[in-house]
Amino acid sequence: MARIIVEVMLKPEILDPQGQAVKNALGRLGLTGVADVRQGKRFVIDVDDEAGVDEARIDELAGSLLSNPVIEDYAWRVVADTEAGA
């Protein structure tokens, strides 16, 4: 069993109203010094067999199904199954 983590974030030049809302809320709740907040998505994909992970296919799907290449960047990595999923 292998675990693949895919992280998707808006490109830096794309406005992130959700992140801005979080930034403002953090300020109101007393956390000072917050310069910027960006919100993104995270996928934890468990696959049956690490040897069978098709890296080219994973990369292709991360860049199409899991993210919108027009406005989002993605990164993915294979981690040990024991890494905390949270």
Add this chain to the structure above:
Amino acid sequence: MARIIVEVMLKPEILDPQGQAVKNALGRLGLTGVADVRQGKRFVIDVDDEAGVDEARIDELAGSLLSNPVIEDYAWRVVADTEAGA
């Protein structure tokens, strides 16, 4: 400048229909051997001064503002500002 990454995932016992939809789509698109997919959120918080990071406050806000403690688990860490944000 320090960067705080907060990762929020549904608790394992909570159904994740988004993750299930992604799992089904990955199967249809030809990625075999996918046992499970969970979808979560990711916040990248840039703060002005690492020395000024109030860890207790961050933890409290991650567990209240950024996640719903009834159905979600969270994890957070401070990373070097140079770590890729994507």
